[in-house]
Structure formats: structure tokens, C-alpha cells
Amino acid sequence: MTTPDTRDREPVSTDTAGATAKTLAPTAGSEPSAGAGRRASRRWRVDALVALVFLVGAIWVTGRGWRDPDGRLLGSRPDDQGFNEWMLAYAAHAVSHLENPFFTTLQNAPNGVNLMANVGMQLPGLVLSPVTLLFGAPVSYLLFITLNLAGTGYAWYHMLSRHLVDSRAAAFLGGLFCAFAPALVSHSNGHPHITAQWLVPYIIWRVVALCRGGHVVRDGLVLGALMTAQFFVSLEILFLTAFGCLLLVLAYLAVRARDAVRRWRGLLSGLAIAAGLMAVAAAYPLWMYFAGLQHRIGHPGTPDMYALKLGSYVRFATQSVAGGPTSAVGWAPNTTEQASFYGWPVLVLALGALCWLRREVVAWVLGIVGLVTALLAIGTTWTVGTHRTDIPAPFALVQHLPVFDALVVARFALITTVALGVLLAVAANRLAARRGRPRGRLAFGAGAVAVAAALLPILPVPLPAQGRPPVPDFVTGGAWRDHVALGRTLVPVPVAQMTSVYWGSAGLTGFAVPEGYFLGPSSATDATGRWGVDPQPTADLLTAVSKGERDTTVGPAEITQARADVRYWKADAVVLPDRGTRRHEALKTVLDALYGPGRRVDDVWLWDVRPFTR
Structure with a gap:
């Protein structure tokens, strides 16, 4: 499928599963090396500036915890932070004493805890071990939760700017939304394994690359390595990413069936290679998760205890500019599970972008993925206001399936957030491509105002902090x-x-x-x-x-x-x-x-x- 040049004409087609509107790169030697060097230097400076902005934004969100890491707990879920600090402390202990990173009797003595049945985080725990041993688990936790926001935002910017859009401003907008929308900010109240999404953009793009054909073995091995790394960061996020990719492929199949069928061989072959690599690398922890000591089946309580409500999509999150202490009460299970609180301006903006891009495959695919996951996050029954009815909702179809029965239902909206972020980046890229046309500047200006007006209310405010219980x-x-x-x-x-x-x-x-x-x-x-x-x-x-x-x-x-x-x-x-x-x-x-x-x-x-x- 050919890729249109967005700088010359309105695009009418996109590549598999939402990729790509990006202009073809110049061939080597097409311009003087000095010009290429200047472009590379400028891109490096822009990338560095974007990374700095994301880091400053992350520190803005987590800053109150940094004032006194040993004396304060960040966010509204101190028990969650305490457990994750313990996980980081245990990881450092396991590294320094060569102990099992997937099971321990150092908590819940003497029976122990199956760490794979909890949040895992073996890879971050390993990487952060020097910090944990030198400065303590509270500093390690704060560093982790802060870098997750900055790293996730930059990862989306990097992937979008290299593979999907020409405009780095559009890529920045997409990264900003994916990292600083209510989804990751609310989970920063105590869930670093959920906010650690810096590998997710690259996993998704490797799946898209397999759909496009080419080096199936190489792409499959790269995808397998990324999946394995994400497995040791957060198994839950890996599952949600895999489920999102499945919806991506199915949505493309629904929109472009003939082209999707033509590409299925390369996709399945690459996925088989990736799954085989991950199965070998993660065989023992997978066994621990499903059958090891102290393993569990399902999640405590009913799925709807941790589900969202339809009306939550037009509400504002607790930690947003337009939100407050009571803005999400009754609409979400707790202060961490507020992934759906976009506010009505963002939904109107997204609907407008879908209508404007209605002739493009990327818009249809992203719209389908976003809608399906938004509805799954509602739980097993539909809601009216803050009340739940007896009418079955989509999640009722899968609630008893393995792994689905252990998920926190509200987290399907994390996929919705990614779909909206990528949609905003694609729409902004289209606007940027029209600036040089007649009346294009006016359209660009109006679009920029609309985006700013929609996003301003959901910008994050700093997370709260509270005193830490003293340890003797x-x-x-x-x-x-x-x-x-x-x-x-x-x-x-x-x-x-x-x-x-x-x-x-x-x-x-x-x-x-x-x-x-x-x-x-x-x-x-x-x-x-x-x-x-x-x-x-x-x-x-x-x-x-x-x-x-x-x-x-x-x-x-x-x-x-x-x-x-x-x-x-x-x-x-x-x-x-x-x-x-x-x-x-x-x-x-x-x-x-x-x-x-x-x-x-x-x-x-x-x-x-x-x-x-x-």
C-alpha cells in the first residue's frame, strides 16, 4: 500500500492498523552531507528538549514526594506505595544474595508470597538495585514513578515521530496525552507497574511492522525481546498491550478485509517467533504465575468492584486542573483507577477528529479500538449515572476466561487512552501539513485553539503527599x-x-x-x-x-x-x-x-x- 505525501495532498489511505502518514525519508546522498548533519543536529536538539519537557512534567506531578522521600508518602494510596517499595527492596536483596526473584518467604512468613501473582517488577527492581541499596527503597520508588511518566511520554513521541507522523509537534502532543492524561497520572498514586509503559509503543510498532511484511524473522525476534522485557516489568501491561494489538488487527480486518488477509501469514509467523522466544525466556515465571506456590486464581471481589461508569468519560479526574477531591467520587473504584476521566471537551475533540479523518483507515481503526476498550472498562453490566443496572455489558462475555478473570476491569481504558493519544497525533499532523495551503493557517490556528481548550482541563496537578509511618x-x-x-x-x-x-x-x-x-x-x-x-x-x-x-x-x-x-x-x-x-x-x-x-x-x-x- 502506498504512503501518501502529507505535505502535498490530502491523504486517502494509510498503512496497516493505523500506520502511517509519515513522509518517505530522503534517500542517502540526495542532499549534501552538511545539510544532513544540520538536520540531524536539529533533530537531536528537539528530541533533547522534548525529553526535558517530559521530565519537568513528571517532576511537577511527583514533586511533593521528592521533598522528603524518607518522611513522606506520595499520592493517595500509601499501602500500594509501601508494597511497591518492599518489592524494590526485595529485588535489591535478591540481587545481592542471589535469591529467587519470583517467590519469597520474607513476607507472609512462613508461607511466602508468589511475586508473579502480584506486581512483579523484576526488571526495574534489578536495574534500580544500586539506587535502592545506596539510598533506600523510597528514593528508588520515587525515581521509578517519575521516570515512568517521562519515559512513557518520550517513548510515544519517539515512535510517533519516526514512524507515524511528520510533525514533531504532533508527535509531542501524542506523547503528552499518552503519558499525562488521567490514566497514568491517577495510577502514579501507587502503581508504578502500570505507569511503566515505555516499551509499549515499540511493541505495538513491531506488530505493525510484521503486518507490513519484510524481515519476519528479525522483526519477530525484536518483538519477542521487547515482549520478554515488558513481561519482567509488568505482566498486566503486557497482556493489555497484546489485547490492544489483537483489537488493532481485528479492526483493520473489519475495515480492510482483503488487504488484512493478504498480510496474515507474515503476522502469524512473526508472532509465533516472538511468542516462542518469550515462552523460553519466561517459562519458569509463567509456571509460577499459573501453578507455583501461593499462586492465585482471579482477583478479589467481583469485576464490577473495579469497573468504571459510562458517565466517567465526561467527568474530570481528581488530579486534573478541572477536577478536585469530589469530582470523581462515585464514578471510579478509587483514586488510582481514573483512566476514563477525559472530560467532555476531549470527547468532542476526538469525535471531531474522527469525522474529519473519516476517509482514513487509521481513524476507523483507532476509533474501533478506543470504543471497544472503553465499553469493556464499564464492567459486566451497564450503568446509569453512578448506579449499575442488571443489563449485561461487553465484559460479561469474557469475565470467566483465564487472565481476564484476574484483571482490574477499569484498566481497559488504558488502551482507550493510547487510541485517543495516537488519534490526536495523526489529526495534528494533518493540520500541520495544511499550513502552507490557502486558508490552511486559519484551519491550523483554529485546530490548535481547539486542542488547547480540550486538553487544558485535564492537565495534571501535583499528587498529594502525606506523612510516612515512622520505622524505629x-x-x-x-x-x-x-x-x-x-x-x-x-x-x-x-x-x-x-x-x-x-x-x-x-x-x-x-x-x-x-x-x-x-x-x-x-x-x-x-x-x-x-x-x-x-x-x-x-x-x-x-x-x-x-x-x-x-x-x-x-x-x-x-x-x-x-x-x-x-x-x-x-x-x-x-x-x-x-x-x-x-x-x-x-x-x-x-x-x-x-x-x-x-x-x-x-x-x-x-x-x-x-x-x-x-
């Missing part, structure tokens, strides 16, 4: 090493999910912790997914004392159970911090009764329970 100096200073053997369990009191997680990451997971914050099976015989585990009886006892729900009297049965529980946890020490603990004296009295008199070490009280566990 006993942990952060390393004094725990004198009382807990490497890999053995330190029990913080009260035995709370997030206390365990924060202490473990602060100690760079040199010790195990009970309970935790993670996804796992409901029981040893039921793999249905759930959050965390049921506490041991002693954990319930200490929690009740800390809340004032019972007195400090303990009987022989509770003493026997307490000593059995520390044996179960494989604990070396039980630790009560001096500060930040409710009913401190009551807890100390109970612990003395359970384990004998404790002793003061730095800023904690410590009970050596090794006599009960060895």
Missing part, C-alpha cells in the same frame, strides 16, 4: 542484625499488614515479616485470590489490645498459643516500638506475660523468642 531506628540503623538471623522473622507489634511491609523494606528485607500486603490464595486448598491472610490468634490478640477492645489479662491457653505462633512464624524477636504505638504500656504488659520480661534496645522493647522457636 532499631530497624533503619541495622541494630536488628544482632538479634535476628538473616532470613529469620522479626515480628513488629501490633502485627499489622503495613507495619510489616514498611519495616521489611526499611531493613531491605534482611529479615522476614509475618502477614503483609499482597495478593494470594484464599487457603491451601482454595486458590481464589484474596488480599493478605487471616491473622494468627496472637496477632488478633495484640491488635485487640492496641485498640482497647480487651484488657491485659492473658491465660495459660493464650500463652501457649503465643509461643506456638512465634514458632509458626519462625521468629527470632518480637519488637514493640517506643513511639507511634497506641496503648504502648498495655501491649508491653501483655508481651511480658506471653514471652517473659522484654528488654530495651535502642528505641524499641524486644522479646527474644528463640528459646520458643528452636
